[in-house]
Amino acid sequence: MTTGAFLARIRLNPHSREVQRDLRYATEMHKTLMRMVPDDLGDTPRRDTGLLYRLDETEHTSILLVQAATPLTPDRLPAGYGTTDLKDLSPMFSALRKGLSVHYRITVNAAKRERLPLEDKGRRGRVIPLVGADADQWWARRAEGSGLHLRSALATTSNPVVSGRSDVSPVKHSLIRYDGSATVTDPELLTTALLAGIGRGKSYGAGLLSLAPAPLR
Structure with missing residues (x-):
């Protein structure tokens, strides 16, 4: 059986008020990103979906990587939050x-x-x-x-x-x-x-x- 996960690479919009808030408060960032997975998942939705994220910052850009075991839905993010590329990570797992x-x-x-x-x-x-x-x-x-x-x-x-x-x-x-x-x-x-x-x-x-x-x- 093929093991897989899904990755969203979000180039954050520094002018977005929601982005500015989320960069100040990690709890708010977590709430925002959980919008990308299905609702009504019970008491431990982050663990159940395997949602993980990392902020990679450079001098000019902030890139947010979001990974989950379920397909991600970036159009549920706040309007103007950033531009998103989606990737299926199954080939990476198969290559290990x-x-x-x-x-x-x-x-x-x-x-x-x-x-x-x-x-x-x-x-x-x-x-x-x-x-x-x-x-x-x-x-x-x-x-x-x-x-x-x-x-x-x-x-x-x-x-x-x-x-x-x-x-x-x-x-x-x-x-x-x-x-x-x-x-x-x-x-x-x-x-x-x-x-x-x-x-x-x-x-x-x-x-x-x-x-x-x-x-x-």
Whole structure:
């Protein structure tokens, strides 16, 4: 059976008020993008549709990549939100094989759960963002567990995303983008990671892994 997903590449319109709002508040971005999948999906629509997204920004443009296991409907986005190209990712999944060399890109929310003393048994510690070498090691471990052996990893720290509109105590999520090359070690594990995303913060623009074939040397 062929495994597949669908990708929308949206070149955002910087003059759109909805785009400006969504770039300020990740929760609003998530709500907007969920319009692209069917309604009435129950209590966990993002997980059930496998919706993931990543914002790739350059000096002149903001590109939003949106992936889901169900066909996406960009005409349900706000008018003037951006221009969209759609792609069926089935060929990418079909091409995965052990030993395949790829280029990758992913934005992650690298974090760990604080360990509490024994007297606080039953309570959950704070989620602590990882930076520097700790974040690099986190990504290397997650990549290995997802069927990828990293050959290189260039980290770019992004501005934290704000997940709510509270001006008193906004909730911020740290994001790091990794670009590099890797070798596929387990296509089945990698397929699962591509469809489900990697790490925390999937509703805030983290976890979407993109692959492209690396040219033979």
